[in-house]
Amino acid sequence: MAEPTPTPENVSVTIDGMTLSVPKGTRLLDACAQAGVSISHYCYHPGLSAPAQCRMCLVEVEKSPKLVASCVGTVADGMVVHTQSENALKAREGVLEFYLVNHPLDCPVCDQAGECKLQDYVSAEGPPMGRSKEPKRVLGRDDFGGDVMFYADRCVMCTRCVRFMREVAQDERLTTVQRGSRTVIDTFYDEGLTGNIWADNIVDLCPVGALVSKDFLHKARAWDLDRTPSVCPNCSMGCNVRLETRDNQVMRLKPRPNPEVNAHWMCDFGRLNYSWMNRVDRIEAPLVRDGGRHVPMSWADTLTRLADALRGAAGGARAVVSPFEGNEGIGALRRVLEAVGGGDGVFRCEQGEEVILPGFPELALRRDRAANVVGAELFGFARTGGADGKGGLEQAAAHTGVLFVLGDELADAPADFGANASLFVYVGQHLAPAARNAHFVLPATTFAEMEGTFTNIQRRVQRFWPAQRAPGMARPSWQILGVLLAGISEAGAPGTAADAFAGLGAVRAEFGQLSWAELGAQGAVLPGVRELQETGD
Ligand code: SF4
Numbered sequence: 177m178a179e180p181t182p183t184p185e186n187v188s189v190t191i192d193g194m195t196l197s198v199p200k201g202t203r204l205l206d207a208c209a210q211a212g213v214s215i216s217h218y219c220y221h222p223g224l225s226a227p228a229q230c231r232m233c234l235v236e237v238e239k240s241p242k243l244v245a246s247c248v249g250t251v252a253d254g255m256v257v258h259t260q261s262e263n264a265l266k267a268r269e270g271v272l273e274f275y276l277v278n279h280p281l282d283c284p285v286c287d288q289a290g291e292c293k294l295q296d297y298v299s300a301e302g303p304p305m306g307r308s309k310e311p312k313r314v315l316g317r318d319d320f321g322g323d324v325m326f327y328a329d330r331c332v333m334c335t336r337c338v339r340f341m342r343e344v345a346q347d348e349r350l351t352t353v354q355r356g357s358r359t360v361i362d363t364f365y366d367e368g369l370t371g372n373i374w375a376d377n378i379v380d381l382c383p384v385g386a387l388v389s390k391d392f393l394h395k396a397r398a399w400d401l402d403r404t405p406s407v408c409p410n411c412s413m414g415c416n417v418r419l420e421t422r423d424n425q426v427m428r429l430k431p432r433p434n435p436e437v438n439a440h441w442m443c444d445f446g447r448l449n450y451s452w453m454n455r456v457d458r459i460e461a462p463l464v465r466d467g468g469r470h471v472p473m474s475w476a477d478t479l480t481r482l483a484d485a486l487r488g489a490a491g492g493a494r495a496v497v498s499p500f501e502g503n504e505g506i507g508a509l510r511r512v513l514e515a516v517g518g519g520d521g522v523f524r525c526e527q528g529e530e531v532i533l534p535g536f537p538e539l540a541l542r543r544d545r546a547a548n549v550v551g552a553e554l555f556g557f558a559r560t561g562g563a564d565g566k567g568g569l570e571q572a573a574a575h576t577g578v579l580f581v582l583g584d585e586l587a588d589a590p591a592d593f594g595a596n597a598s599l600f601v602y603v604g605q606h607l608a609p610a611a612r613n614a615h616f617v618l619p620a621t622t623f624a625e626m627e628g629t630f631t632n633i634q635r636r637v638q639r640f641w642p643a644q645r646a647p648g649m650a651r652p653s654w655q656i657l658g659v660l661l662a663g664i665s666e667a668g669a670p671g672t673a674a675d676a677f678a679g680l681g682a683v684r685a686e687f688g689q690l691s692w693a694e695l696g697a698q699g700a701v702l703p704g705v706r707e708l709q710e711t712g713d
């Protein structure tokens with residue numbers, strides 16, 4: 177194989193015998209990763225400064241008088257690096273032995289077990305036995321406030337947590353106290369981390385089980401969790417996250433890196449607001465009103481009856497959508513409304529204070545506390561109701577024509593909501609009292625149970641994937657409304673979320689400019705009005 181040629185911007189470096197070309201200034205640790213060599217590291221994190229203090233990342237560089245910390249060393253043209261030489265291995269093994277002098281043998285009861293960087297590194301390249309005969313240091317644990325609990329004996333003093341609070345949260349609430357082997361992390365004030373909504377990121381940053389989430393404490397073992405890429409539904413920022421589940425229950429949310437949206441971080445409001453995904457009192461079968469009661473029915477019969485009813489319906493259409501629904505469901509509802517002659521639609525959204533992350537100001541807990549406000553607006557739904565996300569449904573409640581409700585929007589609605597509608601269709605997850613007036617009750621999945629997309633405040637369209645099994649006969653709203661649309665128009669029924677997404681261009685040209693494939697795992701931004709004019713759409 178020909179060796180890569182260096183360019184003015186690139187240099188050639190050889191790592192464990194493999195020569196590669198990387199941009200000038202590349203961190204050695206990153207160059208090693210590109211060569212497929214993973215280097216142990218504690219203090220280095222791509223979202224923080226690099227103090228080079230943990231000494232875990234030492235590698236041997238030819239012609240260098242001593243070992244180099246690969247987290248701060250950068251590549252130079254012609255550099256030859258050995259990560260597995262005797263010197264490098266011995267140095268890292270020695271550093272690990274020092275870490276084990278005081279580290280408790282807590283693994284069986286430690287929340288980090290299974291995803292702990294001390295376990296991983298020791299099993300990969302640690303000493304077979306520690307030689308220390310001294311008693312271990314015992315410091316105990318401390319409630320740091322907020323969701324964070326500190327197990328001081330497990331700390332490897334990487335200072336990631338201190339640097340996050342200083343550099344990213346820019347709210348200096350943690351520090352190191354004492355010196356040498358007595359050094360310990362501590363809070364400045366009694367309230368500790370309470371009140372800072374970004375504090376739980378230090379739990380993600382901690383490479384060991386020193387900082388743990390009280391919410392997750394002893395709830396599940398890391399190796400029992402299934403991890404699904406998703407998008408936080410709790411504000412219009414749309415942080416990229418993983419939904420971590422066990423036995424079909426969401427156990428925790430973790431941030432998933434996206435440099436355009438949330439970097440490596442997420443807020444505690446979004447992180448801890450997931451219990452609603454595990455609610456069990458769900459609608460499990462399509463229900464059709466027969467006199468004063470609802471009768472369960474198959475999907476085929478229900479949607480055939482509904483299509484017939486829609487064809488003969490009079491009085492104009494109106495709709496209420498939830499901004500927790502995906503683009504595909506909301507867009508499909510807009511198409512159904514157009515197929516029956518058009519109609520007004522509204523959405524409501526709870527609002528709160530915007531809280532910016534100072535060290536990465538692109539990220540903020542946004543005022544709108546739902547993921548798809550922008551999607552709802554793009555598909556022609558108007559905001560109504562108060563900042564508490566309630567009220568504003570008077571016109572819909574009294575509507576005498578066709579009435580659609582998409583999503584759980586009726587918890588605060590009066591019991592006679594929709595009682596005068598000639599045809600009332602409720603597509604939702606839970607049966608609120610007002611939904612009992614519906615002629616058709618159609619069980620829909622939550623975003624956590626299906627594939628789809630949200631549009632965030634940056635107009636970035638981002639995909640989510642199913643992390644939970646749907647209850648009973650519940651189906652994604654894009655499928656329910658897509659099949660209904662096919663029954664009352666010439667449109668084809670979508671077989672997949674990608675089909676449903678492709679249909680969105682029929683109502684908003686911007687969506688027609690994006691393909692499902694280009695959304696990838698990190699989304700793509702909708703073209704603006706000017707770009708659409710340039711392409712003639
Ligand atoms: S608590 Fe965790 S993140 Fe903080 S210094 Fe200790 S090991 Fe590092």
Ligand code: SF4
Nearest residue numbers: 408411414415443446
């Ligand atoms: S900023 Fe918004 S999207 Fe991000 S984690 Fe918080 S609530 Fe979720």
Ligand code: FES
Nearest residue numbers: 217230231233247
């Ligand atoms: S990661 Fe390089 S010294 Fe800590």
